[in-house]
């Protein structure tokens with residue numbers, strides 16, 4: 890669970906809890922919780938600028954929540970309305986990939 894509490898001065902709500910903003914091994918419910926935390930974060934505006942700048946450089950976020958958005962493994966923003974579908978598709982793909990590795 891991602892606690893939505895106050896941020897320390899100068900720090901985002903994800904500070905010290907970065908695992909909760911990763912998408913691998915977590916559910917769409919947890920992704921949405923992280924997104925909600927971002928939306929309440931005092932650093933959201935700066936974080937959006939940083940996310941856009943890093944994406945433009947080609948080293949943007951992948952498979953994680955940042956600045957209130959979910960980023961896929963290619964660094965593209967996943968439409969918030971389609972997070973459930975994205976979870977279904979990527980979970981099935983990752984299970985298949987793991988089964989092939991284990992076989």
Ligand code: SF4
Nearest residue numbers: 901903927930936956
């Ligand atoms: S807006 Fe940025 S700094 Fe704030 S919780 Fe989200 S990812 Fe962290």
